[in-house]
Amino acid sequence: MTRNTGSAGTTPRLARTAAALLAATALVAGCGQETGPAAAPSSPAPTPKEALLASVPDGTEGTFRFTGRDSTSNLSGLVDPTAKGIQLDTSVKDPELGFTTTMSFLVLDEEIWMKVAFSDTKGLTGLPKLPKRWLKLDPAKLDDPAGVPQYDGADVGNAGPLIQAATDVHEEGTGRYTGTVDLTAGEAAQVLEAEEMASLGDAAKQIPFTAVVGADGNLTSLSLAMPKSGSGKPWTFEVNYTAYGSAPAIAEPSGSAAQDAPPMAYKLLNG
Incomplete structure (x- = not known):
């Protein structure tokens, strides 16, 4: 895709963008463990x-909101445990052309919808024409159905496995905790991408963390300070949970707000 010169390269570039957006949702890929033992x-x-x-x-x-970030992306959304539902929103900016692709997913039990929007597109041609509605996906039409988000428990940021892998934890004051996490232990190793884990080397065994618990006894934030590795810069893995019990419930989109996904949506997801 180029500026003002037609649509050359549209599909490959957007396929890479979609892949990056899907990779961003890895933050909510559950590790099969919602909390540690009581x-x-x-x-x-x-x-x-x-x-x-x-x-x-x-x-x-009850329902709550969350935000999260890792080495390359930011993620936000809603969690509705009663409905086995999540809504995820994430964006990626094209480093060459400057436009931004925002991708949202809505999951209710076994059903999933997607919404895609483009911004900062002045002077661009060749972007796919997708409805501005929730597009219901058919898993049978996806090359990798497991590659799209799924509901896998309330702890969408995988705070439980990370805390479970903590080698020491100290309460520094009411509701504030510090310590270190061994990312190579147990299910904590599944939270990061394989490349990120490999780049950390032995440092992955002692990652400093801070956590905050609200007055209601619910986790508010968990932050891991990742060290510089190779030519990369230090970065932060962070998840925040807020608005427990007061966030809106997730409902199935209906009427003019939704439709079945067109072929272009699958082309974007499947590359």
Whole structure:
């Protein structure tokens, strides 16, 4: 795709953009574990690690909002455990042409919709024409159905597996925790992309973290300070959970707000 010169390269470039957007949703790829074990009944008081694990959302808190970021992307959305629903929104800016692709996914149990929008497109031609509606996807038409987001528990940021892999946890004040995480331990190793894990090397065994728990006992934020590796810069893995019980419920889009996805949507996702 080029400026003012037709549509050459449109499909390959947007396929790469779609791949990047789908990779961004890896933040919500569940590791099969929503929280760590509860404190042992015989303990007079939970340890800091047990208290922090108990704050991770397990689906009983009602709907809530979340944001997250990793080395390359930002993600935001809603979680509705009762409906087994999530809404995800993420954007990628094309480094050469400057336009931004925003991709949203809405998941309700086994059903999934997608919405795509382009911005900063002045002077561009060749962008695909997609309806400005929620586009219902047919998994049978996807080359990799598991590559699109799915509901896999309330802890969409995988805070539970990360805290479970903490080698030491300290409470620094009411609701504030610090410590280190061994990213090579247990299911924590699945949270990052393989390339990110490889670049960390031995440093992955001692990643500093901070966490905040709200007055209601629910996790508010978890932040991991990733060190510089190779030629890369230090970066932060972060997940924030807010508006417990007050965020809007997720409903199935209907009427003029939705339609079946056209062939171009699958072409974009499948590359």
